[in-house]
Amino acid sequence: MIPRVFSVLVLALGLLWGGLAHADAYRPPDLEKEIFDTKAVELDRFDRSGAVSALVSVARDFDEEDEVDFELRAHALAIAARLDSDNEKVDSTLEQLKDKQETISESADKSRVSRRLASAVRALVRKKDNEDNLTCAAYISDIGYRLDPEGDYASKHEKQRDELEDDGHKADWKDMLGRPIHKARNPWEQEETVFEKKEVEMPGGKGERFAQSQSRVNGLVVRQLGNGNLAGSASTVNATALREDDVDDLLFTFNQDVGPMMGGCLEEVIKFLRIRYDSEPEKIPSGYKIELGFQDKYVLKDGPSAATVFTLLLDSLFSGEKLDEQFACTGDMTADGMVQKIGGAAAKIRGATKRGCKIVGIPIDNGKEIGDVLLLDGIEQLLDIQIFTLKTFDQAYAISRAEKSAEVTETLELFKAVADVVRDQGEEVLANAEVQKRLETVIERMPNHLSAKLLLQKGKDEHSKVLTxxxxxxxxxxxxxxxxxxxxxxxxxxxxxxxxxxxxxxxxxxxxxxxxxxxxxxxxxxxxxxxxxxxxxxxxxxxxxxxxxxxxxxxxxxxxxxxxxxxxxxxxxxxxxxxxxxxxxxxxxxxx
Structure with missing residues (x-):
């Protein structure tokens, strides 16, 4: 972070960013993987220096409109470091990208850098009998073409790359990059998040199999857009249980690398499920790997706000109960089933509206924030979605079932009837005594029905006039x-x-x-x-x-x-x- 101006703040807006699906992140290059014998590459001092300099230029910042993605930057540094492991520019650029995902800018444009890369390839292929030269040339020609595929030297790089490939020399970037590192992009984010594979074990039981092998539900997230702005959305999360010969008990994992907060929340979820099914070992099988998957698995994930979603999904595998496809929720959760506050609740509600969700659960401590939705956006979203506050997992369980209890179903239908009247006659009808009586009935039956509470406050002019x-x-x-x-x-x-x-x-x-x-x-x-x-x-x-x-x-x-x-x-x-x-x-x- 930038000293003084961008030093990390203690509390910041971590409440909002805790549920964020992260944007593109830098992955440092693996400098140990053997792709060619660096000592065997033959280049004179000037050609080697020129090649390294051009590769470093690829990795450094261009104008924002001409930005180079992190993957190509890391690939360029991977080759530059192999050609000159002691180069100060290589070392400093590696450090800058790792620490800040920003580097010193260079005035060179892509066309000029591309020309220098083509020159480096020509210098390498002069030694036609040196296999390591030709392999190195294949990597650099691939970088040159990817840097500027529509530029003046694109055809030159493409020809070089194809000729080398025909001779059996092709760039193989597999496993070249390390774990993603998400760096702060604004004054409030935390300093660094490392994403990695997460696995949590749970002792098996006496059951032969899960009651159902798959389940899905909508989770609510806050996303960072390309320009840095934020937006709420709903994203499908699923759980799949597959029998694995090399798994003795139960192994829970994700379909992608995740940040430490998300990994930590899965540990709490498994603790809760162990306690919940301790007296029903016949529902717990052994020898399964259970994978939690995200609809948008190529976007980095961190934060604890999906804990309640994970618990609902995994619980449904054990119980066999289907989840409502129009239900969505968010919320951290402790091992004793208490739903905890998260960030960006108001933005997430907007995202649920766009996704067509009809029932949404949020932590009880986020309830005041939904009053912000009423203040900023009016009553429409409260009519479209029945929002419930959640204090415990059992409250989330009650409203998330595909087949709900008779009392819950009747209450939902009663609120929908009121919402239809308000939508048809306008918000002025909220002042009507009969409408208020029906909203009070909804609240009596389900005291955590937040939409009903807020509409009743609006009708009585008791709603907050100030944002939280x-x-x-x-x-x-x-x-x-x-x-x-x-x-x-x-x-x-x-x-x-x-x-x-x-x-x-x-x-x-x-x-x-x-x-x-x-x-x-x-x-x-x-x-x-x-x-x-x-x-x-x-x-x-x-x-x-x-x-x-x-x-x-x-x-x-x-x-x-x-x-x-x-x-x-x-x-x-x-x-x-x-x-x-x-x-x-x-x-x-x-x-x-």
Missing amino acids: VGGTLNQIEIATSATLRTVGRAVFTSRFNDDDEDEGDEFDFDKEAVNDAKEALEVLETLEEAIDPRLKKYHKSVVTICKSVADGPGDDEKAKAYGNRLKEEMESMQAVYKKLVSDPEILEDMGG
Whole structure:
């Protein structure tokens, strides 16, 4: 993280990011895998230096519009490090990508770098009898073609690659990259997350097989979009149990590498299930591997907010009970079945609406945040989705069944009838005594029916007129994440700029960045009257940054002065935030 401006904050918005499905992450290259004999490669000092320099250029930052993906960067460094293991540029670029997923920018464009790579290949293939030269050339020609497949030298690289492949020399990148490392992209994220395979064992029982071998349900997540903004969505999660000869008991795992928080929550889930079925060993088989799979398995996953989803899925394998396809939920969970608070609940509800979910469960400590949905979006989502707060797993169990109890079914139908009336006649009908009586009946039958409670409060004009602390912070982050990320990158890059003439050029933002800032300002303006009064100063500090990006430098303001102003504004914003999250009252409100 960037010193001072981007130092890690203690509490931050981890509540929101805990349920995030991560964007593209850097995977460091494996420098030990044998792909050719590095000592046998024959290149004179100048050709070797040129090849390494070109490969390092591939790995370093280009303009954002011309960005090179992390996989190609890592592949380029894998070859560069083999050609010159003591090269300082290689070492520093490896460290920068690992630590910050950012590097020193180079002025070279892709066409120029591509030409240098083609020259390196030509130098290598001059030694036609050297197999290691030809293998190394195959890797570099592949990098050159992937770097700029539509560029001036694309056909040259393609021809080189094809000729080498015809002679039996082909780049094999399998197992070349290590575990993914997700790095913070904004001032609030945690420092680092390492993703890896996770397995949890559970003792087998007396059962012959699972009651059913597959189950699925909708989980709610917050995603980071390409521009850094955030959005809620619903994603299908499934569980599949397969008999395995080399498994003695039960082995639970995922269909992808996951972060430590998600791996830890699975451990709690298995503890809960062991206790739940301790008196029913006949329902627990042995010799199975159970895989939890995600609909979008190529997106990195971390956070504990899927614990309740995992428990419902695995419990249904033991019990044989089907889950409602229109049900979705979110929530961390302890080994004793208590559902715990998560982040981004309001955004997740919006995602459930778009997915067509009809019943949603959220942790009871997130209940106040759904009042934010009412304040920001109106009553529509509360009519479309029946939202329930969850204190225990049993409450999630009751509303997630495909075949629910008669009492639950009748209550759901009663609320739907009320929602249909409100949708048909308008929200004014919520003030009607008969409508309020029916909502009260729903609440009497199911006290955790949050949609009914909020609509009743709306009808009686008793609903909150101010966003919660967490809701305010979440909305600010959702609106400004792209802009703060852009400014953060500029601040980071400016630390490496030693050229007085170019100093401040990092803050020459493109049209997209300016538009992001303008859109953020529009959202921040709509929030101004609704935010918690204690967060006004923080809101103002973020507005200042977005306005500076949207407006650009002043009439007589030099680039360097403009950059320094933005740095100061970022530091000021951070100072306000640190003070904010050091306030015990704020911490208590955020913690539920």
